[in-house]
Amino acid sequence: MALALDPAAQDLLFREARTANTFTDEPVTDEQVQAIYDLVKYGPTAFNQSPLRVTLVRSPEARARLVAHMAEGNRPKTSTAPLTAILSVDIDFHERLPELLPQAPHLKDAVFGEEAVRESAGSFNAALQAGYFIVGVRAAGLAAGPMTGFDADGVNKEFFGDGRQKALMVINIGRPGPDAFKPRNPRLAYQDAVVSV
């Protein structure tokens, strides 16, 4: 047993979890999303910057505005998933830093005064959090359908008009429907991804 995590949890989160392309009609509630958030918010980010923001696309009108910016192949599932969320980075995450890092509030300006620094650090750390979020969706017993095939500039203008947030991923969430899964593709062998020096 090289892993401490029990095999059922390994299956739930990684081994049997799969990207879903169809979903049932069963709703995904705000309570479920809050349970996911309240688990994965603990995942680490640099300086606890916590730059990920989640926009739940709940209204039919907002859904239509989002779907218009999705790549063609992503439109049907994004139209019909019980819940679709936009994961974005808040470029001005530093405004909350004095609260999030009370032992070093001066880092708000000393490290993150420049927007270019915030955009680079924020995008990386929000991507880490997006990884945690996908794991969290699975921890809720739901299937995730993460997508990067969309017009990010279009989504940003449509949903984040002030330029402060930038979309990183759109993710469908729900119970898998009929024929939800494509065959799993191979992964790189250990020795092709990991080396020792």
Place this chain on the structure above:
Amino acid sequence: MALALDPAAQDLLFREARTANTFTDEPVTDEQVQAIYDLVKYGPTAFNQSPLRVTLVRSPEARARLVAHMAEGNRPKTSTAPLTAILSVDIDFHERLPELLPQAPHLKDAVFGEEAVRESAGSFNAALQAGYFIVGVRAAGLAAGPMTGFDADGVNKEFFGDGRQKALMVINIGRPGPDAFKPRNPRLAYQDAVVSV
């Protein structure tokens, strides 16, 4: 019970898991790293591009070369952790795409022909995988100490001389030692991170 994942696993991966700043001498074996990799390799990436590479810094000579490029505050723990790894993105991940995405081998050039596209997509997807990797370290019952405080250009020149790989994170791995943990900082409330539209 809003989550399907059992509470002990929630604690192991997120609620009780903490970034460690000191470690015991207990070695981290290649078998443990392989078990971590063989779990988290299943985490999704766009087009299954799987761009994350892991460089285990095993030799004292390599460790010294790495420590020289770490931020001052990260040097003592990076010098003494039982295992330190460099997580990087392989900008030429597309070379493996025909193998990783056998149903659409043409995407290697059609989507990823340009280096700028690969660098952007690869860095985002490798960051997702870095998130999975941190979860995987914790799944092995080990503590992770992820760091972005290092001179990335220096590390890249030192370890990835051909320019093909770019360091995203350095991570210490091991069993937590004395006074390993700082007090946990607050996280954003649900309503500050998640909105509905």
